[in-house]
Amino acid sequence: MDSEADLLARCRLGEADAWDELFDLHYAAAGRFVFQLSPDFTHEDAEEICQEAFLSVVKNINSFNGDSQFQTWLFRIAVNKARDYLEKRAAAKRGGGQTIVSLQAASPENGLTPDPPANLPAPDEFLMNNEQSSLVHESLSHLSEPCREIIALRYFGDLSYEELSTTLTLNPKTVSSRLSKCLDHLEEIAGKIFMREKQVFSRPTPGQ
Amino acid sequence: MEPERKIEKWLRAYAKKRRAAAGEPSKMHPAMRRILQSEVARLGRPEEKPSLSLWQLVRQEWAWLAGFALVIFFTATLFLPALSSAKHKVQHVTAMTRLRLIDTGLQLAAENNNGKLPASLNDLTNELGKIPSDPRDGKPFVYVAGGATLDDLQTNSVLAYSPDDQGGRAVLFADGRIDMETPAEFSDKAKDLPTQLALRSREIQNAKTPEVTTMAKNESDLSEPMTTLPPNPEEPAPGESQLMASTTGVTTNTQGTHFFGGFGGVGGFGGIPHPAASPPRVPLAIAANQALPPQGQFYRNIAQQNASPPNSKADLLMQSIVVQPQAVVLVNFQLQQNGNALRVVDSDGSIYVGSILPTNTLAQNIPSQAENGEDTLKPSQSTDQSIGQSTAGTLSFRVTGLNRTSQQNVIFDGNLAAVSTANGINNTTFQPRQQTARQQQSLPPGYHVTGNATVGGTNQINIDAVPVPQ
Numbered sequence: 200m201d202s203e204a205d206l207l208a209r210c211r212l213g214e215a216d217a218w219d220e221l222f223d224l225h226y227a228a229a230g231r232f233v234f235q236l237s238p239d240f241t242h243e244d245a246e247e248i249c250q251e252a253f254l255s256v257v258k259n260i261n262s263f264n265g266d267s268q269f270q271t272w273l274f275r276i277a278v279n280k281a282r283d284y285l286e287k288r289a290a291a292k293r294g295g296g297q298t299i300v301s302l303q304a305a306s307p308e309n310g311l312t313p314d315p316p317a318n319l320p321a322p323d324e325f326l327m328n329n330e331q332s333s334l335v336h337e338s339l340s341h342l343s344e345p346c347r348e349i350i351a352l353r354y355f356g357d358l359s360y361e362e363l364s365t366t367l368t369l370n371p372k373t374v375s376s377r378l379s380k381c382l383d384h385l386e387e388i389a390g391k392i393f394m395r396e397k398q399v400f401s402r403p404t405p406g407q
Numbered sequence: 408m409e410p411e412r413k414i415e416k417w418l419r420a421y422a423k424k425r426r427a428a429a430g431e432p433s434k435m436h437p438a439m440r441r442i443l444q445s446e447v448a449r450l451g452r453p454e455e456k457p458s459l460s461l462w463q464l465v466r467q468e469w470a471w472l473a474g475f476a477l478v479i480f481f482t483a484t485l486f487l488p489a490l491s492s493a494k495h496k497v498q499h500v501t502a503m504t505r506l507r508l509i510d511t512g513l514q515l516a517a518e519n520n521n522g523k524l525p526a527s528l529n530d531l532t533n534e535l536g537k538i539p540s541d542p543r544d545g546k547p548f549v550y551v552a553g554g555a556t557l558d559d560l561q562t563n564s565v566l567a568y569s570p571d572d573q574g575g576r577a578v579l580f581a582d583g584r585i586d587m588e589t590p591a592e593f594s595d596k597a598k599d600l601p602t603q604l605a606l607r608s609r610e611i612q613n614a615k616t617p618e619v620t621t622m623a624k625n626e627s628d629l630s631e632p633m634t635t636l637p638p639n640p641e642e643p644a645p646g647e648s649q650l651m652a653s654t655t656g657v658t659t660n661t662q663g664t665h666f667f668g669g670f671g672g673v674g675g676f677g678g679i680p681h682p683a684a685s686p687p688r689v690p691l692a693i694a695a696n697q698a699l700p701p702q703g704q705f706y707r708n709i710a711q712q713n714a715s716p717p718n719s720k721a722d723l724l725m726q727s728i729v730v731q732p733q734a735v736v737l738v739n740f741q742l743q744q745n746g747n748a749l750r751v752v753d754s755d756g757s758i759y760v761g762s763i764l765p766t767n768t769l770a771q772n773i774p775s776q777a778e779n780g781e782d783t784l785k786p787s788q789s790t791d792q793s794i795g796q797s798t799a800g801t802l803s804f805r806v807t808g809l810n811r812t813s814q815q816n817v818i819f820d821g822n823l824a825a826v827s828t829a830n831g832i833n834n835t836t837f838q839p840r841q842q843t844a845r846q847q848q849s850l851p852p853g854y855h856v857t858g859n860a861t862v863g864g865t866n867q868i869n870i871d872a873v874p875v876p877q
Binding site: 210213215218219222223226227228230231234235238242245246249250253254257258332334335336350354355382385386389 | 435
């Protein structure tokens with residue numbers, strides 16, 4: 200079996216077999232990694248993000264200098280593609296590029312008024328939000344992009360400090376201190392969200 | 408190692424849960440693989456254009472090349488004739504303008520010389536700056552009116568014309584008119600001209616060379632060959648070549664008449680007897696002897712060379728110390744004659760003009776030389792002999808003018824004496840006393856010039872000049 204460097208060299212020469220081998224090696228890990236980046240991601244979302252990430256790899260394979268692991272480089276691309284995907288979907292939810300439909304007007308075909316799904320979590324999701332995963336995801340969404348990237352690579356991609364240092368082109372000590380500060384910030388955000396949720400659920404209902 | 412923080416535990420728990428939710432590792436969908444492979448195929452193999460040889464390129468692009476060549480051909484076909492035509496028009500206009508310049512120069516020269524035209528275009532150098540030439544071939548215009556009197560010319564008399572027929576000739580007529588004549592028109596004009604029109608100008612030029620040669624042959628004891636003046640570059644007119652061939656090396660025409668172009672007094676067009684030409688007004692003494700060339704004769708003053716050598720070392724020392732920035736006047740000069748008019752062109756370009764003096768004036772000039780006490784001449788002897796020779800071979804003249812270098816007026820009173828033993832004229836009177844036999848032998852035939860020049864009214868210069876080759 201070829202080493203990663205040889206495989207990448209063949210890929211640079213445009214060998215289709217090499218590319219197939221590269222896809223097979225890293226697609227599953229990339230999909231699993233992308234799936235962790237947001238609890239809202241479905242398998243289809245992860246596949247779409249992975250496709251964009253691998254297309255970017257094909258186009259920019261010559262810019263990969265081999266200083267880090269290929270998978271580390273792929274994960275970082277995937278983080279950026281996932282962020283773009285979330286922003287695009289958020290923009291679509293805000294109405295960009297979609298036809299505005301009146302909720303009060305009856306359909307001329309059947310005379311019924313539309314009943315679109317609410318943006319609020321479904322009942323079962325609502326129960327999950329009470330769990331830690333939902334709390335963590337919401338806290339992560341309030342973090343800055345550099346902090347979100349380094350935390351995702353560290354805890355979802357399982358990268359070591361050295362790999363983070365190479366991928367982010369940072370000093371290992373800088374990686375450690377930046378990660379510590381980002382965790383502090385995340386902890387602070389999570390604490391606020393937890394207190395808010397606790398107040399919501401501890402507030403007595405009007406009938407009590 | 409630091410204990411794991413609570414937020415880290417939450418993160419790991421979240422990751423574990425999402426991985427579990429992701430299920431079994433999925434494989435890449437074939438559609439996605441095809442998309443990625445097509446992108447690989449598009450980007451992975453850069454297209455290499457095979458290098459083409461010039462012949463292959465020509466074979467592939469022959470249509471374009473042929474079209475380009477056709478465009479160039481048609482463009483050249485359209486524009487080149489127009490450019491050529493415009494060039495010919497400009498050359499014709501320039502030729503006529505230059506002939507007009509000659510006409511102006513002739514008018515000025517004639518006014519200064521009692522209406523007589525200069526013997527050759529060379530004599531117009533001062534008026535024209537330089538001799539204008541036909542712009543189409545660079546050859547000088549053919550000047551055929553040398554020596555004629557302006558008032559005696561007919562209005563349709565040709566004064567000058569373009570040397571070569573290039574679809575027409577620019578012709579200058581005596582009334583100042585300049586026409587572009589076709590070959591047929593020019594032939595008609597040539598028929599109207601006195602016979603052998605253009606031949607005359609050639610014969611004028613030929614006349615001086617054989618004449619000098621004849622003199623050299625007469626003096627068989629000369630050890631050095633005589634200098635032959637260069638022929639006139641003017642081109643003959645159509646039909647004159649045969650006549651020219653018959654006159655090669657001979658100074659006579661079919662009637663046996665001698666031509667002396669420098670004097671121009673034989674009238675008509677350049678020396679041929681012309682019905683409208685004035686009779687010659689050259690003194691018989693000169694005409695019977697020999698002529699100055701039309702472009703003049705060059706002289707060198709040997710009086711200074713024959714001056715007494717310094718007698719002492721003190722004289723040499725003074726000569727070496729006292730350096731006077733004095734203008735060189737009449738050391739080397741050119742003498743030009745047109746009828747009675749004389750012109751002396753000094754080596755610095757200064758021009759002194761004057762005329763040949765009447766005979767009675769000659770007697771007054773000679774004593775003035777004697778009063779100067781010059782050793783070069785023998786005043787008492789020369790006076791008698793000069794007066795005696797005034798009808799035999801000596802003429803007196805006076806020319807004046809401004810010396811360019813010193814910006815002082817120059818008055819040159821001189822005598823012309825023939826230097827020849829073949830014609831019986833005694834020239835020993837004017838021989839420099841210290842001239843060697845070798846120098847006497849090497850003197851070209853011509854006129855010996857002696858006299859006095861006064862520069863700035865005070866400085867007297869003794870002139871004893873002998874002809875020298877140009």
